[in-house]
Amino acid sequence: MCGIVAAAAQRDVAPLLIAGLKALEYRGYDSAGLAVLEAGEIRRVRAKGKVREMESLYLAEPFPGGTGIAHTRWATHGAPSEANAHPHIAGRVALVHNGIIENYASLRSELQARGHVFTSETDTEVMAALIEEQIGKGHGLREAVLNTVRALEGAYAIAVISRDEPGRVVGARRGAPLLIGVGIGEHFLGSDAQALIKITNKIVYLDEDDVADITRDSMQVFGLDGQPVDRTVHESELSADAVERGEYRHYMQKEIFEQPRAVADTLEARIGPQGVLPNIFGVDGEALLKRVRGLHIIACGTSYHAGLVAKYWIEEYARLPVSVEVASEYRYREAVVPDDTLFIAISQSGETADTLAAMRESRRRGYLGTLAICNVPESSAVREADLKLMTRAGPEIGVASTKAFTTQLTALALLTLQLARQRGLDDARYSDLCAQLQHLPRAIENASPACAFSWPWGAVSGSAGRLAQAQGNFIHPRRSLSCRRAETWPTGLGR
Ligand code: HGA
Numbered sequence: 001m002c003g004i005v006a007a008a009a010q011r012d013v014a015p016l017l018i019a020g021l022k023a024l025e026y027r028g029y030d031s032a033g034l035a036v037l038e039a040g041e042i043r044r045v046r047a048k049g050k051v052r053e054m055e056s057l058y059l060a061e062p063f064p065g066g067t068g069i070a071h072t073r074w075a076t077h078g079a080p081s082e083a084n085a086h087p088h089i090a091g092r093v094a095l096v097h098n099g100i101i102e103n104y105a106s107l108r109s110e111l112q113a114r115g116h117v118f119t120s121e122t123d124t125e126v127m128a129a130l131i132e133e134q135i136g137k138g139h140g141l142r143e144a145v146l147n148t149v150r151a152l153e154g155a156y157a158i159a160v161i162s163r164d165e166p167g168r169v170v171g172a173r174r175g176a177p178l179l180i181g182v183g184i185g186e187h188f189l190g191s192d193a194q195a196l197i198k199i200t201n202k203i204v205y206l207d208e209d210d211v212a213d214i215t216r217d218s219m220q221v222f223g224l225d226g227q228p229v230d231r232t233v234h235e236s237e238l239s240a241d242a243v244e245r246g247e248y249r250h251y252m253q254k255e256i257f258e259q260p261r262a263v264a265d266t267l268e269a270r271i272g273p274q275g276v277l278p279n280i281f282g283v284d285g286e287a288l289l290k291r292v293r294g295l296h297i298i299a300c301g302t303s304y305h306a307g308l309v310a311k312y313w314i315e316e317y318a319r320l321p322v323s324v325e326v327a328s329e330y331r332y333r334e335a336v337v338p339d340d341t342l343f344i345a346i347s348q349s350g351e352t353a354d355t356l357a358a359m360r361e362s363r364r365r366g367y368l369g370t371l372a373i374c375n376v377p378e379s380s381a382v383r384e385a386d387l388k389l390m391t392r393a394g395p396e397i398g399v400a401s402t403k404a405f406t407t408q409l410t411a412l413a414l415l416t417l418q419l420a421r422q423r424g425l426d427d428a429r430y431s432d433l434c435a436q437l438q439h440l441p442r443a444i445e446n447a448s449p450a451c452a453f454s455w456p457w458g459a460v461s462g463s464a465g466r467l468a469q470a471q472g473n474f475i476h477p478r479r480s481l482s483c484r485r486a487e488t489w490p491t492g493l494g495r
Contacts, residue, residue: 002029003072004096004178005195006159006169008215009186010066012036014058017070020188020195021051029072030080034058035087035094037161038065042094046085066216067167069159069189071096077104078121088120090128092135092163093144097124098191099155099176107151127152131160142213145170146226149211155353159189171212177351177380180204180212180219182233187214193236194395201236205378234378238395252398262403264441265392266410275434276418281371281387288369288387290422293340296367297324298358302401303346303373303408310412317433318419327354331361343367346412348396348404350379359384373411375404389414406444413437 005020007013017034032054033046043063047054051072071086077100078084086096101107104123107130112118116129127148134144141162149156155175161168171178171189181188181196181203189212190196193203206212209224210231221231248254270280279285295314297307304326311322325335327345331354343362347355350372359370359381372385375393382388391407417437421430 002074002098002191003195004070004098004157004159004171004189004191006069006096006161006171006189006214007186008067008167008169008188009183010216011186012064013066013068014062016188016199017068018051018055018058019198020190021070021072023194023198024072024192025051029074031073031075031082031085032071033073033085033087033096034068034070035089035161036063036065036068037094037163037166038063038067040163040166042089042092042161042163044087044089044094046082046087048080048082048085067161067169069094069096069161069169071098076100077123084120084122086122086124088122088125088128090116090125090132093128093132093141093160094162095124095128095131095158095160097127098157099174101126101152101156102154103152104154123154127156127158128160131162135162135164141165141168141170142211142222143226145172146211146222146224149174149209150224157191167215169214171206171214172210173206174209175353175356177349178206178210178212180206180214180221180231182219186216187219189214193238197236197238201238203234203236203378204231205234206231207383208380236378250398252400252402255396255398255402258394259403259406260441260445262391262393262407263410263444266390266407267414267438267441268392270414271417271434271438275421275430276414280414281389281418285387286418289342289418291340291368292320292342292419294320294338295322295342295344296335296337296362297322297344297346298327298330298355298362299324299346300327300352300354302405303348303352303355306373306405306408306412307344307346309409310416313413313416314419317416317425317429318423320419320423327352327358330354330358335365337365337367340368343370344373345370345381345385346373346408347379347381348375348391348393348401348408350374350376350381352381356380356384371415373408373415375407410437410440 003024005017007016014036031048032051035042035044045058069087073085087094101123104126107126111129118125130148131144134147149172157173157176157178159171181200183200188196211222213220221229223229299307307324311324314322345355345359369386371387372381373389374381375391377390389411391411393403393407396404
């Protein structure tokens with residue numbers, strides 16, 4: 001899913017929207033567009049290709065306006081093209097959408113039967129048409145959005161404007177992230193805090209099925225039943241610098257060299273001279289982990305591979321059975337859940353749709369509890385889990401994971417130690433492993449220039465090992481050296 005940025009402000013918003021889209025470019029996309037509402041008129045610009053291509057079209061004929069919505073699209077329904085790019089307009093309504101509407105085909109046929117003419121091949125356009133229809137029946141924009149999303153199946157984050165309601169943007173989410181940015185005399189919507197962080201760090205993370213209504217000087221959130229709900233304003237710790245590339249040739253290179261810091265941050269205040277600190281997984285963490293008799297790890301992609309490594313560690317040191325499964329499979333089978341099994345969801349973003357769906361399904365299946373290992377504190381996975389351990393990797397922009405993966409392994413190493421200790425791992429071995437884990441940031445630092453390294457309790461093998469090896473093939477930014485040799489763990493404990 002790609003990007004949404006929207007604004008209700010006192011100043012012209014198009015430049016802010018374009019800057020927000022640029023901050024989301026790292027997610028990949030095939031087209032971009034924006035629409036601005038001014039003096040009862042909606043002006044729109046869309047282009048296939050890069051944000052800068054859309055920006056040049058805008059700059060050739062700029063338009064003012066304090067209310068607007070913008071989008072980077074990664075096509076799921078209909079080819080990448082200008083006609084399919086968002087925003088989509090139906091009558092007086094313009095809308096941008098991340099996600100997939102699963103019942104769009106039947107909704108589209110019904111709308112066509114009622115005379116609606118579609119101009120794109122997207123699933124998204126049915127939402128614009130339905131909202132326009134609702135407004136035609138006399139509903140305000142917010143109510144029109146509420147009535148529309150109740151009829152949808154699938155996943156969406158949307159931002160909508162209407163010619164009839166200048167100064168207002170309505171957003172809604174289900175299965176795709178959306179948040180409000182609180183500025184001074186202005187409000188924003190974004191699919192990711194990174195889109196807004198240069199404007200504001202005051203963020204309201206919307207929950208599933210929330211509908212947000214923003215104007216310049218107001219912000220309200222409603223449940224699907226139309227009743228107002230309270231949502232907290234958080235101060236995001238994301239810094240604008242965290243997404244700057246600095247001296248590095250590309251983000252992946254920067255992130256490789258951030259690993260010692262990220263791993264150190266993940267260990268900070270979680271392990272000390274006596275070992276793993278109590279309750280690092282949450283208030284009742286220690287007690288709950290004591291009761292665990294087996295673990296079920298669910299994740300996708302890189303996180304799944306972190307889970308595969310952790311299985312070896314946990315089975316060896318804590319002597320607990322671990323199964324690891326790709327999240328997209330989990331909810332389509334009737335898994336047997338032995339008594340006292342802990343469900344572990346690993347996700348960098350905490351918004352991975354299949355992992356979240358599996359987490360929700362797990363609630364029905366009688367687990368002892370759920371633990372989320374995640375990099376985004378305000379994410380859905382963290383909010384919904386009983387226990388949590390945050391990796392502290394910071395934003396990872398490179399598509400091939402580096403520091404997000406190694407910090408997941410660090411978190412899983414802490415979990416292994418905690419479980420092993422509770423199950424009688426002898427003092428000497430426990431202390432030795434704790435000391436090695438604490439030494440890890442230094443060991444990675446020493447492995448610079450970016451050599452593949454062995455983890456203290458065994459080389460990372462298989463695809464995880466290949467990933468570490470690939471990391472080693474990058475050129476050091478200052479010394480211009482490349483290193484392809486596998487470094488052994490300094491204490492000689494690598495297997
Ligand atoms: N399904 C919609 C939106 C895809 C998306 O999330 N893009 O960011 C489409 O294909 O246009």
